[in-house]
Amino acid sequence: MTNTASKPLFDTVAFIGMGLIGSSLARRILRDGLAKKVTCAVRSEATRDRVLELGIANEAYCDIKSAVVDADLIMICAPVGANETIGAQLAGVLKKGAIVSDVGSVKQAVIRDIAPHLDEGVSFVPGHPLAGTEHSGPDAGFPELFEGRWCILTPVPGESEKATALVQALWEACGMKVECMDADHHDRILGITSHLPHLIAYTIVGTATDLEDALRQEVIKFSASGFRDFTRIAASDPTMWRDVFLNNREAVLEVLGRFQEDLMALQRAIRWGEGDKLFELFSRTREIRRGIVDAGQYFTNFSAEGEDRHSDETGKKKPD
Ligand SMILES: NC(=O)C1=CN([C@@H]2O[C@H](COP(=O)(O)OP(=O)(O)OC[C@H]3O[C@@H](n4cnc5c(N)ncnc54)[C@H](O)[C@@H]3O)[C@@H](O)[C@H]2O)C=CC1
Numbered sequence: 268m269t270n271t272a273s274k275p276l277f278d279t280v281a282f283i284g285m286g287l288i289g290s291s292l293a294r295r296i297l298r299d300g301l302a303k304k305v306t307c308a309v310r311s312e313a314t315r316d317r318v319l320e321l322g323i324a325n326e327a328y329c330d331i332k333s334a335v336v337d338a339d340l341i342m343i344c345a346p347v348g349a350n351e352t353i354g355a356q357l358a359g360v361l362k363k364g365a366i367v368s369d370v371g372s373v374k375q376a377v378i379r380d381i382a383p384h385l386d387e388g389v390s391f392v393p394g395h396p397l398a399g400t401e402h403s404g405p406d407a408g409f410p411e412l413f414e415g416r417w418c419i420l421t422p423v424p425g426e427s428e429k430a431t432a433l434v435q436a437l438w439e440a441c442g443m444k445v446e447c448m449d450a451d452h453h454d455r456i457l458g459i460t461s462h463l464p465h466l467i468a469y470t471i472v473g474t475a476t477d478l479e480d481a482l483r484q485e486v487i488k489f490s491a492s493g494f495r496d497f498t499r500i501a502a503s504d505p506t507m508w509r510d511v512f513l514n515n516r517e518a519v520l521e522v523l524g525r526f527q528e529d530l531m532a533l534q535r536a537i538r539w540g541e542g543d544k545l546f547e548l549f550s551r552t553r554e555i556r557r558g559i560v561d562a563g564q565y566f567t568n569f570s571a572e573g574e575d576r577h578s579d580e581t582g583k584k585k586p587d
C-alpha cells in the first residue's frame with residue numbers, strides 16, 4: 268500500500284532510539300513525506316554517524332533534549348526498560364501541543380513509566396506495531412516492515428482524541444491496520460501471542476544446546492526446519508526481551524502457568540500411550556493454523572511455503 272496522505276502529517280518527528288523499529292518508521296516517513304523533518308536521539312557518536320550516513324534522519328543528536336525540543340511527535344523506540352530514564356528527560360522540555368508515542372511491546376509499564384513525566388498540554392498515545400524481525404539496530408530497518416500488519420494503540424482515558432487520530436493516521440500511512448484497546452487487555456493478548464512463544468523458543472534452543480559437546484554438534488548439524496524456526500526467534504535481541512518479560516510479568520506468569528498444565532497433560536498422554544488425545548489436539552491446532560492463513564490475518568507477510576519474508580534464516584544480529 269502506498270501513502271495516500273496529500274500533505275505531511277507532522278512538521279517534525281523525533282525518534283528516541285533508532286534501531287529496527289525506529290529506523291523502519293523513519294525510513295517510511297522520509298520515503299513518503301509523512302513529516303517535513305526527522306530528528307533522532309541516539310546513545311553513541313558511532314550510531315549518530317551511521318544514522319546520518321544511512322540518511323534515515325535529517326538531524327541526529329547524542330542527547331534527547333536537542334532531538335525533541337521542536338518536535339510535534341516524539342516516538343520512543345528504545346527497549347521498554349529505558350522508559351523511566353527517557354521519560355524523566357522529557358519533563359519540561361517539549362512544546363505545548365506535542366504528542367508523545369511509543370512502539371513498546373508492553374503497554375501498562377510504558378504508561379506507568381512515561382505518563383507521570385509529561386507536562387500539561389502534551390498528549391500521550393502509547394502504541395505497538397505488531398511487526399518486527401529478530402534483527403536489531405539502524406541497519407536492520409526497512410520501510411515496508413509495517414505493511415499489512417496490525418498496530419494496537421492503547422490511548423489513556425481523557426487524552427486528546429485528535430492526538431490519537433494523528434498517530435493512527437501515521438501508522439495507516441505506513442500500511443498498517445489500527446485498533447484501539449486498553450493497555451491491560453493488550454498485555455494479556457500479547458503475553459499469549461508473542462511473549463510466551465519467544466520464551467518457549469529461548470527455552471528450546473537453550474535446552475537443545477545445553478547438551479554435552481558431541482550431541483550439541485549433531486543438533487546444530489542436523490537441525491530440521493522446526494528447530495531452525497525456533498532458533499530464528501531465539502536470536503531476538505536479549506535486552507529487548509529481558510525488558511519485555513520484566514515489564515509484563517503478571518500476564519506472562521499467568522499464561523505460563525496454563526501452558527505448563529497443558530504440557531503436563533501432553534506428557535501424561537505420551538507416557539500412557541493415549542494416541543487419541545494427541546491426535547485430537549494436533550488436529551485442532553492444524554485447523555487453527557489453516558484458519559489464520561485463510562483469513563490472511565497476521566501472516567500477511569508469509570509466502571505460501573510459510574517462510575516470513577521479513578527475516579532470513581541466519582539469525583545474525585545487525586550492527587547496533
Ligand atoms: N524487534 C521487534 O520485532 C519489535 C520491537 N518492538 C519494540 O520496539 C522497541 C525497540 O525495539 P527494536 O527497534 O527492535 O530494538 P533495537 O535494539 O533495534 O533498537 C533500540 C535502540 O534504542 C536505543 N536505546 C536504548 N536505550 C536508549 C536510551 N536510553 N535512549 C536512547 N536510545 C536508547 C539502542 O541503542 C538501540 O539503537 C522495543 O520497545 C520493542 O519492545 C515492537 C515491535 C516489534
Ligand SMILES: O=C(O)C(=O)Cc1ccc(O)cc1
Pocket residue numbers: 371372396397398399400401461500
Ligand atoms: O520476529 C518475529 O517473529 C516477531 O514476533 C517480531 C515481533 C517482536 C516483538 C513484537 O512486540 C512484535 C513483533
